Amino acid sequence: MLPPVEQALISQKQHTLLQGSKIFFNPLTGKPWTGNQQIRKSLWIPLLKRANMIYRNPYQIRHIFASMMLSAGENIVWVSQQMGHSNVLITARTYARWIPSNEQKGSKALNMFGQHLASIKNKS
Structure with missing residues (x-):
């Protein structure tokens, strides 16, 4: 649970x-x-109007929360738990497009592997 919610x-x-x-x-x-x-009628709709926001039903806010958290780089396991999903695969299938992709496309892992190989080579 997020501290402000708690x-x-x-x-x-x-x-x-x-x-x-x-x-x-x-x-x-x-x-x-x-x-x-x-x-919805006495609180939610007036609140959205005062905030000058277009109508979103309360259930849609779940999706906004998940997409914002994943877009910001939050851990998918944590987001999945917050959403109450039974497993991370549900979260991944639903929100994959919101998970930022690493533009280096694996180069960090390859660099680490290369450094590991170089350290082994230097030891021999």
Whole structure:
């Protein structure tokens, strides 16, 4: 879990811990949300409008998160765990185009191999 998410959940805990099993409450009513349509219509859509963003459904945000993390060079195993995928292959198949390719196309590994061979040769 990302530290800002963990901190937000810890902060939220003080408001809802003793009020039952729900974590997030509607700030207008002080009661648990009744479903995703209520969240979408009263919170999500107005939030996107205020941020001057085009509509994205909440599920699409998962894909934005994964593609941004992989594009930034985050480890695919970590991203896969964050997404809750059962294995890394699912993540790789879904988000392969967002994984930056090394422009050297293996030259680092070849250089390391070459240096290893040179060190063996120098020892003999």
